[in-house]
Amino acid sequence: MSQKTNFFKKAQAVARQIPFGRVTSYGAIAHYLGAAKSARTVGWAMKASHLDGTVPAHRVVNSKGILTGKHHFEGTNLMQQLLENEGVIIENFQIVNFQEIFWDPTIELRKDS
DNA sequence: CCCGTGACTTCCG
DNA sequence: ACGGAAGCCACGG
Numbered sequence: 001m002s003q004k005t006n007f008f009k010k011a012q013a014v015a016r017q018i019p020f021g022r023v024t025s026y027g028a029i030a031h032y033l034g035a036a037k038s039a040r041t042v043g044w045a046m047k048a049s050h051l052d053g054t055v056p057a058h059r060v061v062n063s064k065g066i067l068t069g070k071h072h073f074e075g076t077n078l079m080q081q082l083l084e085n086e087g088v089i090i091e092n093f094q095i096v097n098f099q100e101i102f103w104d105p106t107i108e109l110r111k112d113s
Numbered sequence: 114c115c116c117g118t119g120a121c122t123t124c125c126g
Numbered sequence: 127a128c129g130g131a132a133g134c135c136a137c138g139g
Contacts, residue, residue: 005135005136007134007135007136008135008136025121025122026120026121026122027121027122027123030121030122030134030135031122035133035134035135036122036123036134037121037122037123037132037133037134037135038121038122038133038134038135038136039120039121039122039123039134040118040119040120040121040122040133040134040135040136041119041121041134041135041136042120042121042135043119043120043121044119044120044135044136044137045120045135045136046120047119047120048136048137050120057120060120061120062120062121062122063121063122067120068120068121069120070120071120072120073120115139116138116139117137117138117139118136118137118138118139119135119136119137121133121134122132122133122134123131123132123133124130124131124132124133125129125130125131125132126128126129126130126131
């Protein structure tokens with residue numbers, strides 16, 4: 001199986017399921033995976049996912065809605081531009097309507113049909 | 114094999 | 127309420 005690392009694979013899977021115009025946090029994904037303290041590893045997966053090009057890592061920010069990983073993207077404001085392009089309001093590299101567009105996998109991806 | 118780093122979060126004092 | 131330290135997982139040297 002290609003599942004070298006469940007955490008990595010799962011984090012990428014969740015990030016990939018993020019709907020358009022929505023954002024989430026590392027902790028939310030980590031908590032959904034059952035490891036709230038492993039948020040850093042989620043960010044690692046984002047980096048790898050970004051290299052993979054199949055996961056919208058620009059939709060993933062920290063708990064404060066700040067584009068922490070913007071510096072890891074191409075250029076400097078690419079991440080912000082992508083989010084704004086989706087209708088996300090960002091000010092000073094921070095999502096203004098973060099709570100409004102926050103997408104929680106623990107709630108949205110609830111096994112509850 | 115051991116140590117350090119990293120796009121974070123939570124707990125303890 | 128604020129500040130500092132620990133925790134967790136994976137990868138690189």
